[in-house]
Amino acid sequence: MLDHGRCEPYDEYRKVLQKMHKIIQARALENYRVELEFEDGTKGVIDLAHLVGKGVFARWQDEAEFKKLKIGEHGELKWGNDLDLCPDSLYLKVTSKTPEDEFPGLRPRIANA
Numbered sequence: 001m002l003d004h005g006r007c008e009p010y011d012e013y014r015k016v017l018q019k020m021h022k023i024i025q026a027r028a029l030e031n032y033r034v035e036l037e038f039e040d041g042t043k044g045v046i047d048l049a050h051l052v053g054k055g056v057f058a059r060w061q062d063e064a065e066f067k068k069l070k071i072g073e074h075g076e077l078k079w080g081n082d083l084d085l086c087p088d089s090l091y092l093k094v095t096s097k098t099p100e101d102e103f104p105g106l107r108p109r110i111a112n113a
Helices: 008-019 055-061 087-095
Strands: 023-029 033-038 043-047 077-079 083-085
Touching: 033 087, 043 087, 055 083, 083 087
Parallel strands: none
Antiparallel strands: 023 033, 033 043, 077 083
């Protein structure tokens, strides 16, 4: 039986899960921008105009559809039941951080030979 209490990869995974960011406020702005606030108090504006008209984002060609955004139960941005954006990805964009900055366990480690 695997002892998860002392398994380093499992511990890192658990830390990542505990650190996931949640959006607590979101407001659609003009020109496909969204003002966001995360549960840690971080605030910022993200520009999503580059997605308009591409694949599942085709519905945003009508800006009124874009403005129907909601916050999902896991802190993600949602449009209806079939389109959502990951809050961690949005957090990284707002803060200009890398995944490794937020989740140090993702940094590559040099193995001892």
